[in-house]
Amino acid sequence: MSKVQEIAEMSKKQENKWSNFAFRIIVNSASHPFEYAKVLIQIGYEPIPPRPAKTFFGKPALKLPNIFQYVKHIKSVDGFVGLYTGLAPKLCGNLLSTIAAHKCAEFLNLGDEEEELEEETEEQSKKKWIKSMKSDLITHSLTVIVSQPFHVITVRMMAQFVGKETKYCGLFTSIREIYHDNGILGFFSGLVPRMLGDVLALILAGSLTYTINRYFIEERELKVYTGATMNFLSSAIMYPFQVVSNCMAVTNSGLAIGSPAYMPHYNSWVQCWLDLSKKNQLKRGSSLLVRYYVGPSITIGGKPLPITKESNFIS
Template identity: 30%
Template sequence: MAEQNQPQNDDPFLGLAPEEEKFAKNLTAKCVLGAISQPLTVTRILIQLGHEPFALSTGKTLIVAGRNAYFLPNAFSYMRQLANTQGLGVLWTGLDSAIISLIAQGIASHNTERYIDEYYPNIGGAPENIDKEEDVLSDHESFKRVLRSAIRDSVVRVAAITASRPFTVVLIRQIAQLIGKEVKYTTTFKSLGLIGSQEGPAGLFSGLAPQILGELVVIWGVHSLTYALQRTLLRTEIGNTKQADENAVKSAKDVQKFVKTAVPFVVNSFGYPYGVVSCVMAVAGSGLAVSFLPYSPSFVTWHNAWDYLRPNGLKRGARLFLREQVGAVTVGTDSQLYASNSYFA
């Protein structure tokens, strides 16, 4: 009787098994967050494409100190001015493609990870010392674990990026056509059909190579730097978790956690330029105004885009604030100064 009176807390979500339920809830949360942050996505993609239609301001490079410089509007000012000039709805351009891309990426990542865990557990090495703490492993054991994790993470991310790339291409093109006020790419699946018929499979996966390279740079950079810092810290007093003092041990563990949190922020900056090139290549062959002169030359390969962007463009959109204009400046018809990212600048 007591068992019958107990509340049932284990009802499955949508009839899913616990693992699938957790995945579904996480994916739903990502989609909701993606929808909320879509205005930032629109802003970032336009900036990565070099679209800077708003007036510059002047200031100091260190806010109150440093040299004088011209500054582009910060991301939120850019967003506000974009909404004022083209309407509030423009900030959610490409939302359908963004959500579908997240879903495709999430499903591909989840299924690939589960598949290799079940059928190929030895990819990257034998699954040894998986759940052990870092401080009980030797350098060699820790290295083997890190190497295995990096290899398996690479496989999963490449599969996820490849599966979602066609939707990412559509998303970028839907946003890119705002620059020339075009309406070539409408809904996600109509756009997929249009790209497929006009450009073939290559068009659906344009910009895939630099996106994958950028992800691999981040994955291997994070694993390598985290390994090096953690093993070094274990040899110092600040990171030694085998001390007698409990407070010192707690501080050491906090330092180790901080390393795991901080390293990705540092390494992401090295992968960011590949994301910019990937974005630019996504519109190559699209026929949109942004893919032609004077906006940019027509790129045959992503290496051409990299070389063209190398002087000033590889960090487009990397900052939300203090976006210094380091390239050419032109005077507008309203006598204000504007960034000039055109090919002829």
């Protein structure tokens, strides 16, 4: 390949990288209101009381509002603009992650991957997979670390909805508040469970994809779908780490949602995990369309009713 062709190829890759990032910005912006509602659910805030309903099998239950009803409630309180609270720091974190991933790929020389050979031996395939997995783990871990401060800011901006605070009203103001309240470590609140969940999901998805494609699927066309399916499955299994990470991002932050009676002041993410596990709350927010209340309840006249600490909070 001539020098001119190399430059043209590099220019094309650069354009594709930034066009993909622009597409991600559009997608993230469009889906942000739903992500906002999901974060509030994950940290345990339920502003709309559950109503008596029945499960698919006809058993009495308490049904919580779906994600669309939750978004509608946020809009009714803060208006349309309020639906995009926390979008700016989230996009900053995404930009920094993209740059970090690109630089890491350059450092590890991941630009040109070898094409899969038709008659690839098991040893060659295994070595190739291990090399790819190591590179993915390094790159992914780096992107999580560099984006965590912006993730914390985003979650705390969203969490202000509960107590109607205004502590985190801008990027630089939020940086000052986090440093004042929690010091440097405050910018990395919830980092360990977030990284642990992402890394375990990556390892699980990669291992399952390799095993299935190598030993169970022969059709090349079907192998394309294995990775996406395994990524979805592994993300669902590791979902509790997301809940714990976002709870750790707001606990003892000076916000109403991060303090008793809404939430205990957790000293570690393990303590948070054990507490949520005891309350059967590790999967909250995993289902966004059909949601059932799983907290303490009492049955009166054949109808289940929730037992709550606050009129707008379900423990």
